[in-house]
Amino acid sequence: MTNLLIIVFVISLIYMASAGRLLTYTKVLFIQGILLSFIALLELTHDISISNLIFIVLETVIFKAIVVPFYFSRLIVKNKMSNERNADNPNFFAIFKVALIIILAYTLSYNLNDEHLHITYFTAAISAIFVGLLMIVRRKKIITHIMGYMVLENGIFLLSMALGSELPLIVNLGILLDLFTSVLLFGLFITKIDELYHSTEIDQLSGLKD
Amino acid sequence: MDIILLYLFGSLVIGMLMFFIKNRVINYLLFIPFFALQVLLNVHEIFHINEIEGYYFGGDGEGYFKADGIGIIFLSVITILVIPTVIHSYWYTKHRKETIGSISIYNLSLLLLISMMSCALITRHVAMMWAFIEATTLAASMLIYHERNHAALEATWKYIFVCSIGIAMSFVGILFLGIAAQDAKSLDLTFDALSQNARLMDPMWLKLTFLLIVTGYSVKMGLTPLFTVDIDAKDTAPSPVGALLSGGLLNVGFVAIFRFYEVFSKTEILSWMNTVLMMVGMSSLFFATVYILRVKNIKRLLAYSSLEHAGIALIALASGGIGYFAVIFHLILHALAKSSLFFQVGQMIRVYRHKNIDLIRGYYKVNPWGGLVLILGFMAVLGIPPSGIFLTEFYTFKALFMAKHYFVGLWALILLSIIFYGLSRDLLKVLFGEVPPSITHRAVVVYPYETISQWILLSIVFFLGLYPPAFLVEFIQMAVQDLPK
Structure with missing residues (x-):
């Protein structure tokens, strides 16, 4: 069952990479949040205390699946943000890149051949981390950068889950990472940047240089 | 009475008071109890060196804090910097005629930054150190955003975003360390336990961990690859904050990398780690040289x-070898001189209302005391004797040539000479020459007494270079005693 969920998670990554509409990204983030909370529920049930489990699952559902995607979609609709342009045209190349990332991640985890490593988890997590980085590097909008960061964080959350049965502290720390950076990233800033620049293209932020 | 808990709780309470009491005088006076707490913590740790403290969450578990040599050294550096930073912040806000609202947020963030850095230095748990360093990002970004203009916003945005990526990377590093620790059948992620078990772990995981940790914390220490946001931060943040970022946060980043280096140095990956550090160091030197030659903004120069x-x-x-001693001593002196x-x-x-070197001329005439501080400060950071940095750089080259790293030695020598030229060229431009007419008819706004704390810091740098006290040498040796000989 967990494997199936992880496979759906990986497919959502491919879908995300090929999409260009900002609202599609928020939908994928929502799906990923739901998937991750189910994975957490299935994987950690027997290993950690019930209160901790409830905390982790609730955090994942509320935060990753509801608050973040809905906040973003409201922002997109309210500010009438245009969609991503000229990042990866045609989309075929984007799919090709993500496929390459997944293959490389699989090869890596297969070759690591460590008895403590869940290959499926590791492949999906590493793929998500690199897809997130790819989005940050290739896309032009600040909001897409933050969503790329969220994908990266989803990957990290998955990776921490692979360890969660042995080290529950690590999963809680991952949640701390989630809350903390997100408060920093958009709670404070996307509104301010929007106010000042009336546009959220990253190219506008190029005043500081030597 | 648990001093660390008292410190954390006390700073929280004082920070809240700063936020809610909208009175300028009281806001600054609140730094007095905070400084008392800081000194209390520092003295407590000196008397309880290498003792495990902080048994929270369950009681019988592992303690979360232990102040060792390196932690105490850099904690003391931060404690020394507290009062000058607060005084200069006071003058800074006074001359900008800031409102009490922005002052209270500034003071709260400054207090948070200092206390989080202090705790990051004395913790012995990988995860706790990570969390404290993460918290410094929050405090630092509020300070970088202080001036509320476009440049500040851009710098803060970049700082937060790249710091978040750095934090995420170091978190992945910690996860990999967790996988490696399973090989050793021990899930105790304190540095003590890790260094006992490091030999049992798979070297491949350790290498991955080390790479991710160095990349992740490079944004805090200001190294390649993530140094650019750090430069923007030091440029746009108020100058007292720039001092704290250079004199405090840089050392915290170093301690983070150092602790992992110390743990992994017991394994076979030691020489590989040395290669990585050499490459990072050499590229950082290279970028510094290139930019120092062309940069026109005095704060970015620093x-x-x-x-x-x-x-x-x-x-x-x-x-x-002797490089271990040199690095700690170097960072102490650098922190004091650079701040x-x-x-x-x-x-x-404040005098010229400009950061551009081309528009700043004749500073020595306008403000002789400040000009003298500038000369001595540049002497200190350039490593001109009797500055202690001359000694530490000399030891560094000695260690390099003794370890037969001739290429690295030559590379560093050439680049340091170019930096020497670049910095002294800019210093002479700024100090002498025709005072711009817009300045001459304006009354001098810097009084000699405002440089007293700078004189004190610089005299410490020169004094330590000439007569390093025995207790300091002892602490430094204690800090590096676990490294391979």
């Missing part, structure tokens, strides 16, 4: 000089 010193520190650490320079440059910008 920031790039910090990049240079961070690079030298890593090279010294990687060269081993006094940042304080002074803040006052210079």
Whole structure:
């Protein structure tokens, strides 16, 4: 069952990479949040205390699946943000890149051949981390950068889950990472940047240089 | 009474008071109890060196804090910097005629930054250190955003975003360390336990961990690859904050990398780690050189000089032998000298209302005391004797050549000479020449007494270079005793 969920998670990554509409990204983030909370529920049930489990699952559902995607979609609709342009045209190349990332991640985890490593988890997590980085590097909008960061964080959350049965502290720390950076990233800033620049293209932020 | 808990709780309460009491005088007076707490913590840790403390969450578990040699050294550096930073912040806000609202947020963030850095230095648990360093990002970004203009917004945005990526990377590093620790059948992630079990772990995981940790914390120490946001931060943040970032946060980043280096140095990956550190150090030196030659902004010049010193520190650490002693001593001296320079440059910008070197001329005539501080400060960071940095750089090269790293030695020598030329060229431009007419008819706004704290910091730098006290040498030796000989 967990494997199936992880496979759906990986497919959502491919879908995300090929999409260009900002609202599609928020939908994928929502799906990923739901998937991750189910994975957490299935994987950690027997290993950690019930209160901790409830905390982790609730955090994942509320935060990753509801608050973040809905906040973003409201922002997109309210500010009438245009969609991503000229990042990866045609989309075929984007799919090709993500496929390459997944293959490389699989090869890596297969070759690591460590008895403590869940290959499926590791492949999906590493793929998500690199897809997130790819989005940050290739896309032009600040909001897409933050969503790329969220994908990266989803990957990290998955990776921490692979360890969660042995080290529950690590999963809680991952949640701390989630809350903390997100408060920093958009709670404070996307509104301010929007106010000042009336546009959220990253190219506008190029005043500081030597 | 648990002093660390008292410190954390006390700073929280004082911070809240700063936020809610909207009175300028009381807001600054609140730094007095905070400084008392800071000194209390520092003295407590000196008397309880290498004792495990902080048994929270369950009681019988592992303690979360232990102040060792390196932690106490850099904690003391931060404690020394508290009062000058607060005084200069007071002058800074006073001359900008800031409202009490922005002052209270500034003071709260400053207090948070200092206390989080202090705790990050004395914790012995990988995860706790990570959390404290993460918290410094929050405090630092509020301070970088202080001036509320476009440049501040851009710098803060970049700082937050790249710091978040750095934090995420170091978190992945910790996860990999967790996988490696399973090989050793021990899930205790304290540095003590890790260094006992490091030999049992798979070297491949350790290498991945080390790479991710160095990349992740490079944004805090201001090294390649993520140094650019750090430069922007030091440029746009108020000068007293720039001093604290160069004099405090840089050392915290170094300690984070150092602790992992110390743990992994017991394994076979030691020489591989040294290669990595050498490469990071050499590239940092290279970027510092290139930018120092072309940069026109005096604060960015100082920031790039910090990049240079961070690079030298890593090279010294990687060269081993006497380099271990040199790196710690170097970072102490650099912290004091660079922060006094940042304080002074803040006052210079107040006079000229500009950061551009081409528009700043004749500073020595306008403000002789400040000009003298600038000369001595540049002497200190350039490593001109009797500055202690001359001694540490000399030891670094000695260690490099003794370890037969001739290429690295030559590379560093050439780049340091170019940096020497670049910085002294800019210093002479700024100090002498025709005073711009817009300045001459304006009354001098910097009084000699405003440079007292800078004089004190610089005299410590020169004094330590000439007569390093025995207790300091002892602490430094204690800090590096676990490294391979």
